[in-house]
Amino acid sequence: MEMLINGKWVGEDLDQRDVVNPATGETVDVIPVGGKKEAKEAVDAAYAAFEEWSARTAIERSEILMRWYELIKEHQDEIAELMTTEQGKPLKEAKGEVGYANSFIQWYAEEGKRLYGETIPASAPNKRLFVQRQPVGVIAAVTPWNFPAAMITRKVAPALAVGCTAVIKPANQTPLTALRLAELAVEAGVPDGVINVVTGNSSEIVDAWQEDERVRKLTFTGSTEVGKHLMKGAAQTMKKISLELGGHAPLIVMEDADLDVAVTQAVASKYRNAGQTCVCANRLYVAESISEEFTERFAKAVRELKIGNGLEDNIDIGPLIDEDAAEKVNEHIKDATSKGGSIAAGGQRRGGLFFEPTVISGVTDDMLCMQEETFGPLAPIATFKTEEEAIKRANNSPYGLAAYVFTRDIGKAIRLSEKLEFGIVGINDGVPSVAQAPFGGWKESGIGREGGHYGMDEYVEVKYISVAF
Numbered sequence: 001m002e003m004l005i006n007g008k009w010v011g012e013d014l015d016q017r018d019v020v021n022p023a024t025g026e027t028v029d030v031i032p033v034g035g036k037k038e039a040k041e042a043v044d045a046a047y048a049a050f051e052e053w054s055a056r057t058a059i060e061r062s063e064i065l066m067r068w069y070e071l072i073k074e075h076q077d078e079i080a081e082l083m084t085t086e087q088g089k090p091l092k093e094a095k096g097e098v099g100y101a102n103s104f105i106q107w108y109a110e111e112g113k114r115l116y117g118e119t120i121p122a123s124a125p126n127k128r129l130f131v132q133r134q135p136v137g138v139i140a141a142v143t144p145w146n147f148p149a150a151m152i153t154r155k156v157a158p159a160l161a162v163g164c165t166a167v168i169k170p171a172n173q174t175p176l177t178a179l180r181l182a183e184l185a186v187e188a189g190v191p192d193g194v195i196n197v198v199t200g201n202s203s204e205i206v207d208a209w210q211e212d213e214r215v216r217k218l219t220f221t222g223s224t225e226v227g228k229h230l231m232k233g234a235a236q237t238m239k240k241i242s243l244e245l246g247g248h249a250p251l252i253v254m255e256d257a258d259l260d261v262a263v264t265q266a267v268a269s270k271y272r273n274a275g276q277t278c279v280c281a282n283r284l285y286v287a288e289s290i291s292e293e294f295t296e297r298f299a300k301a302v303r304e305l306k307i308g309n310g311l312e313d314n315i316d317i318g319p320l321i322d323e324d325a326a327e328k329v330n331e332h333i334k335d336a337t338s339k340g341g342s343i344a345a346g347g348q349r350r351g352g353l354f355f356e357p358t359v360i361s362g363v364t365d366d367m368l369c370m371q372e373e374t375f376g377p378l379a380p381i382a383t384f385k386t387e388e389e390a391i392k393r394a395n396n397s398p399y400g401l402a403a404y405v406f407t408r409d410i411g412k413a414i415r416l417s418e419k420l421e422f423g424i425v426g427i428n429d430g431v432p433s434v435a436q437a438p439f440g441g442w443k444e445s446g447i448g449r450e451g452g453h454y455g456m457d458e459y460v461e462v463k464y465i466s467v468a469f
């Protein structure tokens with residue numbers, strides 16, 4: 001597929017790069033390897049389109065976004081299949097992601113109409129003070145491979161709704177879903193230059209955007225390492241930034257938890273997208289008195305998960321994205337078992353990039369899997385004795401994206417949710433993400449929020465106007 005710059009599909013004449021199906025190793029398609037030149041052309045187009053797009057009424061922009069939403073809904077199955085083919089996640093999850101991605105477009109098509117300002121009482125009788133919220137201008141979105149649709153729409157829908165224009169660099173491993181969404185945006189009537197998608201050499205493309213003062217906002221989802229690098233780069237032209245980075249989510253099961261709920265939700269949280277989600281439960285802390293029963297029931301549920309090519313029926317666990325990802329899971333398992341952890345389910349790599357969903361019990365905090373994100377289908381289970389201990393160990397991490405607590409005691413639920421140093425806390429809920437709520441991390445998990453009215457603030461500048469008469 002070609003890339004989209006200023007409403008035109010371009011790049012056929014450039015070097016091409018394979019997009020590979022991680023389930024089969026087969027090439028699905030090729031994409032152009034764009035660089036500095038294409039990055040600049042995309043900004044030229046987005047900058048030129050900004051004046052007209054931002055001058056439209058919010059209702060006009062909303063109508064176009066709603067047409068985009070309808071088209072994605074119509075093509076949901078086809079987009080999901082494309083996503084599974086390039087990313088590997090089971091088709092049912094891919095369909096779920098297309099619906100989730102589309103919910104951001106629908107929600108921001110509405111919310112864009114409510115970009116309210118403010119009047120402030122003045123200090124003099126002949127003055128009036130107003131506050132307006134205006135679009136920042138051109139925004140650059142850099143997105144990862146794990147959610148090829150939702151990470152685009154969660155950024156681009158609020159940006160477009162308030163009048164910004166966008167240049168997007170999707171992950172090279174999963175660009176086809178992004179390009180298909182852009183194609184439907186054009187069909188929906190998004191004007192030339194308002195959405196541009198550039199594929200190719202990531203650092204060259206993004207460096208060009210970083211140096212370009214016309215790009216006023218950088219929004220990124222991906223690793224903390226790249227996020228830190230981009231934060232430094234954005235300082236060159238003092239761009240606004242949002243960073244959605246790594247997580248290392250603790251999932252705490254208290255003694256009084258409803259174990260049916262805890263097991264089902266822990267499986268949903270941990271094994272979604274084969275564990276390749278930044279809000280996936282990454283370390284389980286279970287009250288000592290119930291740990292045996294929980295581990296037995298959890299491991300039984302995990303053994304029932306079906307591994308395979310996501311396009312086949314009833315698959316729960318698809319392949320990992322690449323060799324490095326599979327190797328990291330292997331390394332974490334080896335490290336945990338060498339330090340005394342016991343495998344309660346799975347533990348083996350199958351052929352290709354498939355890895356058995358794995359549970360390890362008897363885990364201690366010195367193991368690698370308790371210190372860094374596995375980003376794969378491994379659930380390490382540690383035990384704790386007191387509530388204070390669970391909170392302390394959960395907070396003992398540079399990451400602060402999501403945390404989960406299972407308890408039937410409302411007092412404990414409130415205490416824990418207030419003491420956990422995380423941007424998202426799921427109480428008896430392993431899958432809390434929705435379009436209308438703020439998603440984002442504390443500490444090294446990032447800066448800024450996506451989703452809800454918070455997500456819209458990331459794309460506006462506040463202007464204070466003082467009128468004397």
Ligand SMILES: NC(=O)C1=CN([C@@H]2O[C@H](COP(=O)(O)OP(=O)(O)OC[C@H]3O[C@@H](n4cnc5c(N)ncnc54)[C@H](OP(=O)(O)O)[C@@H]3O)[C@@H](O)[C@H]2O)C=CC1
Nearest residue numbers: 143144170171172202203206222223226244245246278375
């Ligand atoms: N928070 C999250 O949701 C995610 C977290 N991760 C974490 O990161 C680990 C590594 O995954 P990975 O895919 O390598 O994540 P990266 O952070 O490397 O990639 C995310 C995006 O950033 C781009 N990118 C990479 N390097 C640069 C650079 N120097 N300048 C500009 N853009 C860049 C990538 O482009 P391209 O791929 O085209 O090179 C991709 O579009 C995972 O194992 C996981 O721990 C990964 C993905 C999502």
Ligand SMILES: O=C(O)CCCC(=O)O
Nearest residue numbers: 146147221277278279433
């Ligand atoms: O950053 C991620 O890993 C994708 C977001 C998943 C979600 O929205 O729940």
